[in-house]
Every structure is written in C-alpha cells, then in structure tokens.
Amino acid sequence: MVGVRRGELRDHRDAVFHLAPEARWKVMAQENVLVQLENLRTHPAVAVGLAQGELTLHAWVYKIETGEVFAFDPPSGQFVPLAAYVYPPDEAAVRLRIAPAI
Numbered sequence: 001m002v003g004v005r006r007g008e009l010r011d012h013r014d015a016v017f018h019l020a021p022e023a024r025w026k027v028m029a030q031e032n033v034l035v036q037l038e039n040l041r042t043h044p045a046v047a048v049g050l051a052q053g054e055l056t057l058h059a060w061v062y063k064i065e066t067g068e069v070f071a072f073d074p075p076s077g078q079f080v081p082l083a084a085y086v087y088p089p090d091e092a093a094v095r096l097r098i099a100p101a102i
Contacts, residue, residue, distance in 0.1 A: 033072070060082070
C-alpha cells in the first residue's frame with residue numbers, strides 16, 4: 001500500500017486480521033488516507049498555511065462502487081458520509097471569508 005512504511009503495514013495487518021477481507025481493505029484505505037494527511041502536514045508550505053489559519057485539511061475517502069464520499073470526523077474518530085459531515089465553526093468562518101462573491 002503506497003504511503004505506509006513496511007513495518008507499519010505489517011502491524012496494521014495484524015490489527016485488522018480478524019476482519020473480513022472487504023472490511024479489512026476499507027479500514028486499511030482509511031488509515032492510508034490519514035497517514036497521507038499527516039505526511040502532508042510536514043510539507044513546509046502546508047505547515048505555514050496551517051499555522052497561519054489560512055489552510056485546513058480534510059481526509060476524504062471515495063467509495064467507487066457507490067460514488068459515496070466519506071469525510072473523517074475528528075471528534076468521533078470515524079469516516080462519516082460527506083452529507084452528514086459538519087465543518088468545525090472556525091473552519092466555516094474561514095470558508096465564508098474566502099468564498100468568492102456571487
């Protein structure tokens with residue numbers, strides 16, 4: 001799996017071994033998205049944008065079979081349907097501030 005170091009992948013396989021193969025793939029894909037988001041946070045330009053409050057990052061997973069999009073919800077620690085995802089209040093304010101006028 002791209003983006004997960006070999007030792008991490010092996011440890012992760014042990015943690016999800018009890019799951020059915022389809023559920024195992026789902027969990028591993030979601031974990032990979034979160035690992036990639038953490039990697040992205042270390043990029044200098046991203047780190048500056050985050051520190052200045054000008055950038056927010058989101059972890060989304062796309063389910064090809066159904067076309068559904070799921071967003072990671074930090075308070076619950078789960079991926080939830082995008083339609084049910086509630087942006088944090090501070091982020092909603094940033095979105096309004098940078099939204100183009102119609």
